[in-house]
Amino acid sequence: MGRGRAKAKQTKVARELKYFSPDTDLNALERELSASSSSREAEHASSEDDQGDDDYGDYEKWASGDR
Numbered sequence: 001m002g003r004g005r006a007k008a009k010q011t012k013v014a015r016e017l018k019y020f021s022p023d024t025d026l027n028a029l030e031r032e033l034s035a036s037s038s039s040r041e042a043e044h045a046s047s048e049d050d051q052g053d054d055d056y057g058d059y060e061k062w063a064s065g066d067r
Helices: 003-019 026-051 057-064
Strands: none
Touching: none
């Protein structure tokens, strides 16, 4: 038996997670999102330089059987 205590603890934790809403630092979130989007844009721009204009070059090789 012994599962009663574990289940009660899980229920308590789940209830706390469901109903507890911590204060969100929206300024920090905005900084984090803007930093990740700018780095993602830079990464995307550098990968476009490597690929050229054709985004499906590898797919065309695969589809034609020239793997």
